[in-house]
Amino acid sequence: MTGSHFSGSTLALLEVVKLHSGERLQIAIVGSGPSGFYAAEALLASGLDIQVDMFERLPTPYGLVRSGVAPDHQKLKQPIRVFEEIARSPRFNLVANVTVGGQISVEELQSAYHAIVFACGAQNDRRMNVPGEDLKGSHTATEFVGWYNGHPDYRDRTFDLDQEVAVIIGQGNVAADICRILMRPVDELKSSDIAEHALEALSRSKVREVHIVGRRGPVQAKFTTKELRELASLTGTVSTIEPEQLALSEACDAELASPKSAVAKRNLDVFRSLTENIADGSRRRIHFRFLASPVALLGEERVERLRLVRNRLSGAPFDQTAVATEQHEDIPCGLAFRSIGYKGVPIPGLPFDAERGVVPNTAGRVHADGAVVPGLFVTGWIKRGPSGIIGTNKADSLETVHALLEDLSKAAPARAPGLEGVLPIIESRSGRVVSLSDWFAIDGAEVERGSSVGKPREKFTRIGDMLAILPPQGRQEDLSSAPLLETGTQG
Template structure:
């Protein structure tokens, strides 16, 4: 139980972002024993953030987190307003007028760049674009991906890289029964890709894969995973890393990789090649992707802090499709402090501070905009609880004047003639998506445009 606040409230808190960190923050507040009302605000008409638009469609168990979010939404004092973009539809000062404090939970919505020549050539994309596209995110609905070549190359070795490699590798019939967007199925069904490379700067002991996701490549139907034997030879520091009892994932991943094919010969089907010690130097091509130039690397430094040092040994890999999966970063919102180098809102223990280190009263941060794009869905619960504890410890110093909360924000949206969705609207969207999916043998068929969702909600209100 969180410590009870002395605030005689109700304390009205706005949460910007309705992904896992936003919902977990709402839960921590509403279960704190303090009189609290929470308004969760999202840019899209629908909630759930990357659980809806980032989790791979062939991993439905990970999406069961939404069942927890639905229970949180039932708690007294919870309100949801969608289709509100903070910084455009409304400003931070508008929210301050109606709420005592604000929790920033809007995540990391931009991609880290490689910073190399050619990375913006035609058919070179960020993995985020591709993931959003096949998951039906409205921002990426109209992206174009040309899968007519033979070879795809994925730069990066985290779970997102595994997700996109798996989607490119799986038989199309194995995807048809997922909640993947229909427009993606149409394109993937025509894919001619046969070779998928998953490439990293460092070695196999330094990957960010989780073992269950990596193990799936041991038995992908119609696809064989390969690794070069010499890449599995560990230096002394990597041996120490693999032997550490607190880092058992490393040893598990090495065992899985060792079970992949060590011969890159023809298999008669698709192949996923795991390659290490290669640092991208340029995406090659005149108008479109034709390959990637790499510099071979060597590891340097102590265990758990090894760096990939570029050598003079250069090699090219031919490909026609590139996905960059090297991390996400947050974006600035007008009126908020922001660290552009790290892509984060600066904070101390969840309290937002300005660039001079001074606390900004009433502003707090959780999730990826607070700590960067690390961890899994469940990681956000402890992170959000920690920030809420900090907020409640400050509540005696928050403004004691009455605030209008969600009702005041709703009135502001009416004055601005902005169409705002509620949780009741989301339930109708959810129900219809499931019904549409039933006719296709899928868990759901998503609305993939904001206008479609809003038009449906407007029709339901008539």
């Protein structure tokens, strides 16, 4: 992007910042997912002399684009190309394998930077808060998605794929991803970047039936139509819905009549086509269930059944809530995955709203007890909650950067040492700091590993294995010195 992407008022305040800043502005970004990179892009394109240092807990950048996007959806990983170009700026440093709030504190970062932008996402799944939720066989969406995507935090998770029936609670695209990975023939995954350990486990899977459960109706389901159609056309699988599940209330009809319900209308057409399918015993089966909420996972030592309560919808169009009835139903199952939303994780030294799972803020400015905390900003899911798609983060980050630059325009910034001030602290407390050139070495090695087996990459799934391919590290004066190499990155 260029400075022309900013509004007239923003361009005016940039001139004020230029007048006030007699030296390079030092900005830290915590988190290397889409919101972090879009914030970096806006800062670097502002026309100001800004140094951006991006801190990342893992040795690998790109957040959920790398570890959240399903391996059979390679096109959705194309934003990585844009992020690579942003990272190659001479005014950008990657400071990876470093935990903010651990190896370096928020307070220590504040002493070294003019401003900090937290772009660390929403890392925890929301709980259902029902009995049996922690039984063996009950899992979070994050665990399973991280496992098949090779995320180091979930490399050693185990899933009992000897079970024949699985239930997914939630009806959004992550639920669709989980179902698709469970049910797609393994031969169709072999050419993706799915982690090898997951591919091996899935090749032995006995899962033949998946129930996808939503607390509200078909009109309120959050699938995109593309994801829904893909589920409905999986090789060797039949998707079904009982016709009575698609009975609509007047409020639902009113929602469908609205121009903003185009996706819901298309989805309903897909759902209606599934009522004609017959789930015979020769194929894998996907069942969509609406207006049902979990009340308990039942079993002696592991999940054996999911108990549901039937719901009815109450409220005005676009404000309907699920209200429990007296009707209950049990689904025999051996696996259960909850995919009902995400919450942020608190960072020591940063205000946090535990109920909403976000950092309290106004337009990206962090506040505590109603007062703005100078120099601290947020963007992405930790700012607004888990909503939107990858591209949604661009406008969100631009809003935050506007607020940051506006605040810097109000006073002459004092000198800030930036990375020079914090690198000695980090090096005294931690192991290897991974730079951008280090990441490109890891990236290239993964692509090379994948090419030998017909995959876009074979990811390293353990941090130790990533660091083992890097040369010994001395004190690095310039973490951004990366060769402009073409690695063939595909996500």
